[in-house]
Amino acid sequence: MLVRTVSIDAPVRTVAAAARHTRTVLAGFAALRPDPVPPAGELLVPGDGLVLRSGGELEPTRGSFVVRGADEHGLLLAPPGADRCPPAEFEVALTGGAAGTSMTVTARPGEGVGRAELAAMEEVLDGYPAAVREITEEWCGRPVVVAAAIVDGGLLLAQQRRSPARHAGGWELPGGRVEAGETEAQAMVRECREELAVDVRVLGGFGTDVPVSADGGMLLRGYLAGLRDRSAVPRPVEHRAVRWVGADRLPELEWLATDRLLLDSMRSALGGAAR
């Protein structure tokens, strides 16, 4: 088993987003020539596949991996099914603290792994944390857009955008940009009042950050929330519609691309399958 622990001076949910970023995985796993199958989106999501290869061009060893977990706790890549060999399982475990985030990367070689593969894994254990650090630093100065995962009675509140044209008809979580002098929690409460005419209480973090490319680059940061008054009825003040959705109907909505990357976290927030 090969293990490396590094500390990164950034919030755990920002590091978690960098850890599941396709660019990070492609750069950090370069020694194992990673190949996402099918081609992954901007962030890896559970169920995505990744082929890793080591050895020379003539006799490469291939290993198929599936993303088993990609959330605020880290990333888990393991062979599909019960087949644990060859060549390895990779686990990234993240812990947030006052001083930033501690990231431990563990590579568990499968049976019969040769020296060349072990050497490639060692390279990954150096390269991958470096790639995570680089992209995290790039994101840390970005403005934050807060998004509220409001849950009640096993349902999650989604809202449908009316504008701008590129987002019209798309479903998203209530929220918006954090204004100067405001905390993220205050921004959530204000946005939910403005958009839904209800008061919410912030219950905790939700999912990893998600990079948003619009307007020069922002970070979408989710928070789990609940209605202060459970009999209050959220209404679409600025949006086309609002809807309470159960876990099984979540994939049916036309979510904005950013929010689609949080579907697994939405399911977990509703008590569904988490890793």
Ligand SMILES: Nc1nc2c([nH]c(=O)n2[C@H]2C[C@H](O)[C@@H](COP(=O)(O)OP(=O)(O)OP(=O)(O)O)O2)c(=O)[nH]1
């Ligand atoms: N509120 C929100 N914005 C999202 C989500 N997903 C997503 O990509 N975005 C993007 C859309 C925008 O490019 C950006 C900012 O969202 P916004 O338009 O709600 O922000 P805002 O209320 O502060 O904007 P504005 O008043 O200045 O128009 O974040 C989401 O789930 N909720």
